Amino acid sequence: MKIALLGNYPPKACGIGTFTHSLALAILSNLKAGEVSEFAEIIAMEDPADDHQYPEEVSRCIPPQLIQDYRDTADYLNENDFDLLLLQHEYGIFGGDDGAYILHLLDRVRIPVIVTFHTVLKEPSYGQRSVLRRIGRRAQSIVVMSQLARELLRDVFRIEEEKIDVIEHGVPVIESDPIDLIRQRHGWQDRRVLFTFGLLGRGKGIETSIRALPAIVARHPNTLYVVLGKTHPHVLRSNGEEYRNYLQELASELGVADNLRMISKFADEQELFDCLRAADVYVVPYPNEAQITSGTLAYAVGAGAAIVSTPFWHATELLQGGRGKLFPFNDSAALADQILELLDNETERSAMRERAATYGEHLLWPRIGKQYLRVFGKAKVAYARFRQETAVTVSLPQLKLDHLLRLTDDCGILQHAKYATPNRHEGYCLDDNGRALLLTGMLLRKGLGDREALLKLADTYIAYVYHAQNQDGTFRNFMSFDRRFLDKLGSEDSYGRALWGVSYCYANPPRPDQRQLLEEIFIRAIGHLESMRSPRTLAYGIISLTYFLDHKPGDEAMLDLLDRSCNRLVDHYQDSRTDQWHWFENYLTYSNGILPMALFRALRHLNKDRLRVVAAEATDFLVAESITDGVLYPVGCHEPYIQDCDRPRFDQQPVDAMAMVLLLSEACMHPETRHHGKNLKTAFAWFTGQNEMMASMYNPQSGGCYDGLMEAGVNYNQGAESLLAYLISRVEMDNYCRKDPAEPCYEGDEDTDSALKKLLNGFALPEQLASLAEEVKKITAG
Known part of the structure; x- marks a missing residue:
């Protein structure tokens, strides 16, 4: 183990x-x-x-x-x-x-x-x-x-x-000296000792306890309130000992300075348990309910202390059954009454201690x-x-970036190639440079490829996107080889794809110093999302917002925009859906998988059943329409596949296979669509020959990817879009393919006990395992 x-x-x-x-x-x-x-x-x-x-x-x-x-x-x-x-x-x-x-x-x-x-x-x-x-x-x-x-x-x-x-929170197994000896060692003889411990800082409510002291001291003048703990390091860095000084000044103002002892020390467990057992009452004065766990409270129960606490969440649960007393938040008078009741009633205090100690036996760390x-x-x-549900045993081609380097010059990645030779006549486009930026970000994040070469590529692609952006945040798309933009405003798709690459690298910057520029590009561009009409552009925008929120999860403006954008995409779905057609439009065309994939990604930041249902339904529908007998048949892009019409078979595009790989990768992370993990291999295998023509679309000699399956056969040109679709899919598949053929897989009959037995091989005797199974049976039942 x-x-x-x-x-x-x-x-x-x-x-x-x-x-x-x-x-x-x-x-x-x-x-x-x-x-x-x-x-x-x-x-x-x-x-x-x-x-x-x-x-x-x-x-x-x-x-x-x-x-x-x-x-x-x-x-x-x-x-x-x-x-x-x-x-x-x-x-x-x-x-x-x-x-x-x-x-x-x-x-x-x-x-x-x-x-x-x-x-x-x-x-x-x-x-x-x-x-x-x-x-x-x-x-x-x-x-x-x-x-x-x-x-x-x-x-x-x-x-x-x-x-x-x-x-539950564990407590240590610690033996203490007799209480009289501990009290003598701490100088607590003839004192009624109240005790609190933990790292100090505002929000601990200790001032409530100090305000209760005058009433307690009036009846028991020998009362000593001991507060043991160093100031929290974060508080110390920002405010020094301001809170500790405030508490001591408050005690002086109330005339109980001699009844307060503050000890700035991070005590070991032995000292803590000695103090908990020797004190008359342990006080937990937290000022609000929102504390789900308190180690200090668990220790007090384990030590068998008489506890008085505010009713914060953990205390309400742990102190039930008479294991402690509760008083209202910030109520010093009620606290004083509770403490006096315990100090005046030795029988009740002892009974409370016994109940806490008995329960504490269940909390021992072993x-x-x-x-x-x-x-x-x-x-x-x-x-x-x-792993069994999502494991893909297909042998991945070796990652080869030769063609990416071949197509990229100091301006950006060229759009097209004649076979494997860059075609400079067609120049550059924003779509491909945005996707190339996404790819380099993925490669760098996963530690694949030559880091220095990829950093140079990332600089090039970021520079292209930055150059393509207009002052108002929109983008130009096409650039000739002589570096002249050929349009003033690019397509909605080019906007969305550029945003995708920018946002991914904003969340996962190739170099930390690039994040500022990427954020500027993103912020200038994202405001145009609400004016975009294409469902695919909406999907690209949703994906991009999720990556931005991966880095800034608390940005409420972006969360609100994500929510509105998802609602718009779902509205498209509801407007087009019929009993037989579960889709966002009344036709299927290109990059279809991007639409439900966007909703799955949005679920990382939005907790909405509506999104989950639509994403799952649309994925099931698209898989049923695209995969038959273990083969992916992307919708042909020669013309749209319109509802109730014949389905076009060609032109099948690598970008459509990529969209399916990315969709199924995201879908298999959700319980309701995890079964689609088995289709991930099928989607990627389209690139390596498991397609309608049994033709490998990936060329291992050049490192390129052919541009499509046409009715007449393979289009042997190897342009940027096809290459990037293959490489992005190849990098995504790296998450799921087992590198070691001997890696064990779940066989369908292993249970928790047998898995634990394998894990503990050599670390536990058989009788220990049997004892373990018996000890934790109630946990499993719960």
């Missing part, structure tokens, strides 16, 4: 770091291993300015703001035989808007992914919703720590419930580790099934 855990990690002082470390040790406690490094590597999120000295199990660090490091880490995981990735997610620890940069790793990694969500919001922003939904879509298994979190993922984020397991192991098996099965 070899797993990767990604998140913060000690010595970084934060809750996620502590959790990741504790979880690694919890898994270790259930294995035949002596060290975490024997079965796992830790990938730590690390700002270079922090410069922590990590233990040996930390193999890599990711600077949060460097996109390339996320991609490089994905490649590292893919290439080094990892069985799975266990990701600790909190929006704030990853770079980009709402932590979107982690998606660069998840989109690229090719192993099972398990995600623990530490924050699940009831009313997320657009960006927060988008990022979390995309993470949930990629993950094979998701762990949350409360039932409410499960419900929110299901109802607010629309994540499949079968992916989600509730595994038991939590067993439950995670069960999820490992579940994720392996889910990923194997996904």
Whole structure:
């Protein structure tokens, strides 16, 4: 077994770091291993300015703001035989808007992914919703720590419930000295001790506790309120010790300064549990309900503390059954009453402690580790099934970029070729330079091809698009070989294809310094989308907006435009759909797959059943019309295929096969259309000879692609559109083809227990596996 855990990690002082470390040790406690490094590597999120000295199990660090490091880490995981990735997610620890940069790793990694969500919001922003939904879509298994979190993922984020397991926050197995000895060591003899711990910052509500102190001290003058914890590093960087100073000044104003002890220290678990067990009352004064997980609260329950808390989400769930008391948010008087009631009633306080400690037995980290192991098996099965459904065993031709280089000069990519020789008579066009920009972005993102050569190509294509843009944001299209534009306004399709390439490279810039110019081009152009009438141009615009939002998921103006554009495309569908014709127009013509593909991509940012239904229906229809007996028959472009008329067989175009490859690649990521993964091989195989004429459209000698299947045979010219259609399809297929023929596939009879047994081979004794299965049976049932 070899797993990767990604998140913060000690010595970084934060809750996620502590959790990741504790979880690694919890898994270790259930294995035949002596060290975490024997079965796992830790990938730590690390700002270079922090410069922590990590233990040996930390193999890599990711600077949060460097996109390339996320991609490089994905490649590292893919290439080094990892069985799975266990990701600790909190929006704030990853770079980009709402932590979107982690998606660069998840989109690229090719192993099972398990995600623990530490924050699940009831009313997320657009960006927060988008990022979390995309993470949930990629993950094979998701762990949350409360039932409410499960419900929110299901109802607010629309994540499949079968992916989600509730595994509560663990607590360490720690023995403490007798309470009298602990109190003596801390100088708490003859004091009534209230205790709070955790990283300090506004939003913790500690001022509410301090305002309750005067009433408590009036009855129990020996009361001491201990606040243990360093100021949160982010707060410290931005505001210094302003909050700590404010709390101390507030205590002085209220006359209880001698009753407050603030200790700036990141305490180890032994000290925390000693304090929790020795304190009279543990206080959690969080000022709002929206906290789905609290490690500090779980620790308090595990330590058997007498707890008084505000009714935030996790507390409401964890403290039921008399395991603690709740008081209203920001209500100091109610807090004082609750604490006094406990201080005055030793019997009730002891009974509460006992109830908490008894429940805490279920939260011990070794038991939590067993439950995670069960999820490992579940994720392996889910990923194997996904790979079986989408795996393509077709042998891909070697990636060859010779013809791309042949057709590209220092101005851009030439439109046409006479056979494999560039045809300068026809000059250049925006359509092809936009698609060429998309291709180079895809190649660079996936680490395919010569990086330096591709960076030069990207510069050339960006320069062409920039030169082609008019001041008002529209584009010219055709340019003669002597560098003169031949039109003042290009077609709607050329606008859409240029926008596609620009947006893809904006989200995935070949070089970071190019993003600013790409954003300028995009912003000037995107405003014209609403004036475009073609459904295909709408689809290109929708795809482009999704890539822009991949980088800026919280941009509400772009989200609104995406929503309106999708509604327009769906309106086209509703206007043309009949019982037998499930399409956006009353005819099929070229690049058909782009239309439903756009709606599938929009679902990454919009949670709308209407889009999902239309995308699935249209995909089913297009596949039924285009694939027969394992062969793709693209609609011939000689004339449109009009509803209730004869279907034209020719001219079959590479760009139509490309659109099918891209559509089916996107469709098979959705449960309702995952069965189309088997058609992905069929769509791509059109290029390699599985077509009506059994003719290979790809020329391995030149690296080009023939321009089409005509009624008289193959059109042997190898222009830019055909080449780019093939290469974009070839790069997309790289996601799905198994590189190693011996790679195991799901055979249809493997269950979670057998998958886990394979995973733990050599790391667990048979009796341990049996114990594990019994221990976690209730989790599976739940």
